Amino acid sequence: MYALSMQIERVSTGLRYRFQYYAPLLYQTRPSQSLVECSQISDIFDGRETASRRVYILYTDGLTLMDMEGFDIIPTTQDTFSKYSIPSHTGSTLYLANISVASPGSSSRLRFDFHLTRSSHTTIIMGSVTRTTPLDEQLSILYVDCFDSFTNNIIGLLEGRLGANVIMVRIDDKQADRDLHTLLRAVDGVVIGPGPGHPGNPQDVGFINRLWALSDSELLPIFGICLGFQSLCLNHGADVKKLKSPRHGIVSRSTHQGTDILKGLGDLDCTQYHSLHADLELTGAPATHFWQPNDVCPDLLPLAWDLSDDDNGPVLMAVRHVTKPFWGCQFHPESICTSEAGKDLLVNWWKHALRWSANNGRVKTGELTGRYLPNSFSRLFVDAPIQSGHLKTSHLAQELRSAAGRDGIFLRWAKYPAQGVTPTVLLEKLGHRDDEVILLDSQGHNMGRFDIIGLVVPGKTTNVTYSSYERTLKYGNFSKNIDSIDDCWPLFQEALDLYYPQNQEIDRSKLRSDMDRFIAGHLPADSPFWGGFMGYVSYEAGLETIDVKLPEKPTDGSAIPDINFAFIHRSIVIDHHTNQIYVQSLLPNDWTWILRVGSLIDSVSAASGKSECLSSTSITESRHLNDTLARSTITRPTGDSYRAQVRDCQDHLRSGDSYELCLTDESSIVIPSDPSSDKDNPPLNTWSLYKKMRLNNPAPHGAYLNLPDVSIVGTSPERFLSWSRGGHCQFRPIKGTVKKGPGMTHDIASEILNSSKERAENLMIVDLIRHDLSGVVGADNTWVSKLMVMEEYEKVYQLVSVIEGQLPPAELPGAPRGLHVLKNSLPPGSMTGAPKKRSCEILVDLEKRPRGIYAGVLGYMDVGGAGDFSVVIRTLVKNKLEQKEGEVALSVNLFMAQNTIKSMQLGMSEAFLHRSERVGDSDEKPDEMEVRDEDRNGYY
Numbered sequence: 001m002y003a004l005s006m007q008i009e010r011v012s013t014g015l016r017y018r019f020q021y022y023a024p025l026l027y028q029t030r031p032s033q034s035l036v037e038c039s040q041i042s043d044i045f046d047g048r049e050t051a052s053r054r055v056y057i058l059y060t061d062g063l064t065l066m067d068m069e070g071f072d073i074i075p076t077t078q079d080t081f082s083k084y085s086i087p088s089h090t091g092s093t094l095y096l097a098n099i100s101v102a103s104p105g106s107s108s109r110l111r112f113d114f115h116l117t118r119s120s121h122t123t124i125i126m127g128s129v130t131r132t133t134p135l136d137e138q139l140s141i142l143y144v145d146c147f148d149s150f151t152n153n154i155i156g157l158l159e160g161r162l163g164a165n166v167i168m169v170r171i172d173d174k175q176a177d178r179d180l181h182t183l184l185r186a187v188d189g190v191v192i193g194p195g196p197g198h199p200g201n202p203q204d205v206g207f208i209n210r211l212w213a214l215s216d217s218e219l220l221p222i223f224g225i226c227l228g229f230q231s232l233c234l235n236h237g238a239d240v241k242k243l244k245s246p247r248h249g250i251v252s253r254s255t256h257q258g259t260d261i262l263k264g265l266g267d268l269d270c271t272q273y274h275s276l277h278a279d280l281e282l283t284g285a286p287a288t289h290f291w292q293p294n295d296v297c298p299d300l301l302p303l304a305w306d307l308s309d310d311d312n313g314p315v316l317m318a319v320r321h322v323t324k325p326f327w328g329c330q331f332h333p334e335s336i337c338t339s340e341a342g343k344d345l346l347v348n349w350w351k352h353a354l355r356w357s358a359n360n361g362r363v364k365t366g367e368l369t370g371r372y373l374p375n376s377f378s379r380l381f382v383d384a385p386i387q388s389g390h391l392k393t394s395h396l397a398q399e400l401r402s403a404a405g406r407d408g409i410f411l412r413w414a415k416y417p418a419q420g421v422t423p424t425v426l427l428e429k430l431g432h433r434d435d436e437v438i439l440l441d442s443q444g445h446n447m448g449r450f451d452i453i454g455l456v457v458p459g460k461t462t463n464v465t466y467s468s469y470e471r472t473l474k475y476g477n478f479s480k481n482i483d484s485i486d487d488c489w490p491l492f493q494e495a496l497d498l499y500y501p502q503n504q505e506i507d508r509s510k511l512r513s514d515m516d517r518f519i520a521g522h523l524p525a526d527s528p529f530w531g532g533f534m535g536y537v538s539y540e541a542g543l544e545t546i547d548v549k550l551p552e553k554p555t556d557g558s559a560i561p562d563i564n565f566a567f568i569h570r571s572i573v574i575d576h577h578t579n580q581i582y583v584q585s586l587l588p589n590d591w592t593w594i595l596r597v598g599s600l601i602d603s604v605s606a607a608s609g610k611s612e613c614l615s616s617t618s619i620t621e622s623r624h625l626n627d628t629l630a631r632s633t634i635t636r637p638t639g640d641s642y643r644a645q646v647r648d649c650q651d652h653l654r655s656g657d658s659y660e661l662c663l664t665d666e667s668s669i670v671i672p673s674d675p676s677s678d679k680d681n682p683p684l685n686t687w688s689l690y691k692k693m694r695l696n697n698p699a700p701h702g703a704y705l706n707l708p709d710v711s712i713v714g715t716s717p718e719r720f721l722s723w724s725r726g727g728h729c730q731f732r733p734i735k736g737t738v739k740k741g742p743g744m745t746h747d748i749a750s751e752i753l754n755s756s757k758e759r760a761e762n763l764m765i766v767d768l769i770r771h772d773l774s775g776v777v778g779a780d781n782t783w784v785s786k787l788m789v790m791e792e793y794e795k796v797y798q799l800v801s802v803i804e805g806q807l808p809p810a811e812l813p814g815a816p817r818g819l820h821v822l823k824n825s826l827p828p829g830s831m832t833g834a835p836k837k838r839s840c841e842i843l844v845d846l847e848k849r850p851r852g853i854y855a856g857v858l859g860y861m862d863v864g865g866a867g868d869f870s871v872v873i874r875t876l877v878k879n880k881l882e883q884k885e886g887e888v889a890l891s892v893n894l895f896m897a898q899n900t901i902k903s904m905q906l907g908m909s910e911a912f913l914h915r916s917e918r919v920g921d922s923d924e925k926p927d928e929m930e931v932r933d934e935d936r937n938g939y940y
């Protein structure tokens with residue numbers, strides 16, 4: 001399948017239309033040879049700017065033409081023509097036209113002409129495309145999604161192993177419910193996916209029950225996975241009951257007899273995500289009864305059992321209907337930990353399914369069009385509007401770009417050798433310690449490489465904020481209500497792209513000779529950030545992206561923005577691997593600043609070898625901080641409320657509503673005002689606190705943000721998502737935490753982290769993130785490079801996995817970008833649990849408060865196309881709006897428990913406050929820093 005897209009560019013003579021092939025499934029290995037062919041269809045334009053911003057043309061069974069701007073599409077070929085519209089994410093309507101070509105069997109080149117018209121302007125575009133397998137010759141599967149977090153992994157398996165086109169609909173899709181019979185006629189089989197809840201609850205299964213009731217003439221092969229399987233069993237006489245011990249994230253061996261769809265499959269090690277099971281009432285029955293239908297369920301033939309589970313006894317793992325083409329399995333074939341045999345089970349099913357259709361004379365009739373796009377296409381188009389390149393540049397992009405003037409050189413930069421320079425020392429020397437600043441700091445951690453400082457330049461730097469509660473976008477003097485958070489992302493992408501220094505022509509004659517030496521090459525490729533957005537996206541913004549009702553917001557006017565990005569023009573990047581510092585500016589004529597910073601770096605670097613400069617924290621500053629903290633009051637959730645919440649979580653896990661929940665709470669540290677303090681000299685200096693924390697608990701994703709409404713002081717070890725300029729994406733979720741302390745050794749930690757509870761929790765997040773990522777880049781382009789590896793940090797051991805993926809080349813029009821991956825993966829899976837949506841709903845109900853920045857993500861998006869975000873944990877947040885008279889409030893978030901809570905989790909967020917910093921010759925006692933401990937609950 002190919003997608004052909006056309007992009008309209010603004011050129012001096014008018015508009016130019018450029019055609020390009022975009023082959024979504026092939027982009028990695030074959031960057032579309034057809035591109036050349038298609039670019040010959042060039043340069044036809046009507047010269048009017050009112051024409052479309054962009055037109056997409058899809059080539060499927062014939063030609064499909066999609067127009068984002070509401071053109072009328074009139075084909076001039078003799079072929080049949082139909083037009084559909086599908087709503088896009090951003091609310092605008094995407095028009096999709098499908099032109100079926102007269103001679104579908106021909107594999108020769110195909111020529112087509114058509115007009116695009118809009119009001120009185122007419123555009124004629126001619127094209128030629130090479131035919132690939134027509135859609136109607138491909139097999140297709142209707143996938144019914146029950147709001148699970150593993151859906152894209154299953155679809156990837158069906159596309160990859162079965163070679164089928166997969167059309168996905170959700171259980172609550174009213175239109176699909178109405179179209180069901182038409183839909184079923186146009187596909188070769190149906191897969192019903194897993195999901196939260198109970199198959200007996202109508203809202204958990206939507207229209208699924210209709211599938212089990214199909215008349216004989218409408219029958220078609222159906223496969224149910226987990227909830228889908230339970231629904232099959234429930235509809236055929238079995239009871240679906242709670243297990244004694246939930247099996248969420250457990251990998252275990254299933255026993256089978258190699259019959260039916262299990263033929264030829266070897267050892268079947270399968271991941272289970274369930275707490276319900278289909279009960280065939282076989283307790284106490286002889287072994288032979290386990291492999292045949294019984295009186296309770298005469299229609300169900302058991303095919304596999306888990307007989308290894310002592311707690312629960314035999315649990316049914318796979319069945320088939322004795323006469324109808326219905327099959328199902330309780331485990332998750334798509335999980336990273338399910339063996340190949342589990343995946344082959346689906347391949348076997350497909351063979352059985354197709355054989356059943358052939359034997360029963362079932363032929364597909366009708367075609368799926370319009371809103372029922374194959375998954376590989378809809379993935380592209382749902383996200384298409386994020387692409388920039390619109391004819392009309394948005395106001396935000398213009399505003400942000402205007403700071404750079406009309407100058408053609410976008411990035412000025414210099415590189416200085418420097419050893420031992422820390423970002424904190426540098427910021428102090430620059431005189432910015434109390435200014436608005438954003439520091440992403442690897443804190444000297446061996447897993448970090450770069451420190452990135454973004455400087456806010458008064459009058460030049462724009463803060464862009466968005467509130468998920470108010471649905472308001474604000475920057476500069478501008479404030480606008482927008483429909484939803486979806487409208488923000490394209491603006492961000494566009495603003496970044498407008499700066500993209502790709503074609504940076506440096507006119508060396510305009511440079512003073514002493515500057516020339518600083519331009520080592522075209523652009524500093526080693527520097528991960530050249531400028532762009534730095535800031536955070538809150539947890540609630542993430543909830544909005546997945547359509548979860550937000551928790552009540554604070555009513556005292558202290559709500560801080562949910563998206564908060566500063567567009568950074570001036571940045572300093574310290575590379576600890578190469579011992580180089582990049583000083584960079586996107587502002588015109590900014591050489592003076594670059595040179596000033598450069599000479600300061602030289603002096604700091606020269607002094608860094610001398611002992612008096614080893615610490616930037618003065619002893620007095622540290623004493624003052626300790627005194628202040630000693631006067632603080634910490635308010636924590638009580639043990640009783642915590643235990644009650646844990647019990648509620650366990651109930652949800654047992655009833656199958658969630659497979660994993662990341663329950664969190666908040667503690668606040670309140671510091672009474674100091675009579676001597678004033679606005680410029682607050683009782684608690686967050687900068688001093690940050691310096692202490694980066695020494696006490698260094699972590700690769702440290703962060704200090706001093707923004708107008710909020711200060712953030714963080715030592716997060718967890719990368720949420722990074723993407724490189726070349727489109728390589730990486731997630732590093734952490735699940736599994738062991739606190740260091742007396743008696744804790746590497747071996748004991750490893751044993752704990754290898755327990756089935758910790759591994760189960762980690763596995764679920766790995767599968768969830770594979771789903772998030774492959775939803776954008778495709779399952780073929782997603783892989784797991786590390787699975788459950790223990791890493792050691794200053795205060796804890798962690799169980800970490802790494803999930804990676806590759807985006808298509810950014811130059812391809814319509815290609816998804818890093819920002820797509822970001823927005824499709826919020827809120828971070830390690831902070832929610834799975835399935836994400838239902839788990840978040842449960843957590844909102846239980847926690848009854850916005851998490852705010854905590855559990856959100858923090859980082860940068862660079863004008864060069866890269867991005868890097870951490871998960872906001874182990875972080876203190878000071879809401880400046882909340883500050884009451886006479887006190888300073890900081891909030892620390894605690895995470896307490898997930899899943900089955902077999903072992904108590906640790907009070908991580910406080911660990912970092914419990915060690916004295918390493919200050920030169922200070923005579924402080926090691927624990928002087930310790931915050932008061934009296935009301936500490938037993939659960940840390």
Ligand SMILES: C=C(O[C@@H]1C=C(C(=O)O)C=C[C@H]1O)C(=O)O
Binds near residue numbers: 894
């Ligand atoms: C929720 C927190 O941590 C999350 C939960 C972890 C776990 O379950 O082990 C580990 C890292 C985070 O994703 C936190 O530190 O506040």
Ligand SMILES: NC(=O)CC[C@H](N)C(=O)O
Binds near residue numbers: 276655657
């Ligand atoms: N993964 C699933 O589909 C789970 C099904 C059901 N909610 C259970 O927990 O048993």
